[in-house]
Amino acid sequence: MSPVSGRGLHHVTAVATDPTRNLAFYRDVLGLRLEKRTVTHEDPGAYHLIYGQNRGLPGGHLTFFSWPSSAPAPRRPDETEFVSFAIDPSTFGWWEEHLGRSSVDCRRGALPSGEAALLLEDPDGLKLALVGGTAGWAADSAMPAPAAIRGLHAVALSLRAADLMAAILTRVLGYRATGRYGDWSGFAAHDEAGGAFWLHHRSEDGRARLGAGALHHVAFRARDGVHQADIAARLGRLFGIEAGPVKDRFYFRSVDFRGPDGILIEIATDGPGLLIDERPDDLGRRLALPPDLEMRRAELLRLLPPLD
Incomplete structure (x- = not known):
């Protein structure tokens, strides 16, 4: 049985505390575009900030739930989870100088490969x-064109049950293995623009508890509801993993399941998309609300801190 055709990463979501500080870093320092400022569905008093540079097209977004009361995620000496972005390799020196001027510490290093x-x-x-x-x-950045971030490159997770996650990636989500590097395994989406995946094979206990600076969940792309249902059914047949019900997130439909070590994984449809309620040139400039929350706009604007 061949794998369901995968489309790569839909989005990666992490936890932030101060939304103003988060915006200043990702927009003003890294040059990403805030493609949607909206709220979390379960807690509309908190921002959900969605960054990209593809004029609202689906795939490859880094998003944040802004929860000011979140404690920092516990750190371990071998902490290995990260998110990477693609840049022109000739601009490493420019980025070192730019980050230094922005008082952001950085150092030269290497991926597991x-x-x-x-x-x-x-x-x-x-x-x-x-x-x-x-x-x-697409080039849609405040950075000089040669130095602009070109896209979400990869996400890396550190899991005790990494072999199970590897099987889900290759047998359900349409990824292919690209190599084993010590305690690391690499994977690539069959859609070359879909983003890579790194798995660290953790020998000790699983992932630390959730907190500020940690990855909340990873979402993979489905073309539509039929494709999404195919993926969910395959999870059940091959691994006995039951996905939850379809949730209407207005900009996409999602189902989620608990993967290895309890990591939350979503399967999200490409549509309706971020352009359902804003034009490309207007993305991220105002608070965008799903219709069922529009009647609470005035209340939410009082609760949410101003971003600009």
């Missing part, structure tokens, strides 16, 4: 890497 990378952290401690690559975002 040996690829050169610039390693840094966001204000809440989320580990990031800038890696030479050609991901497929």
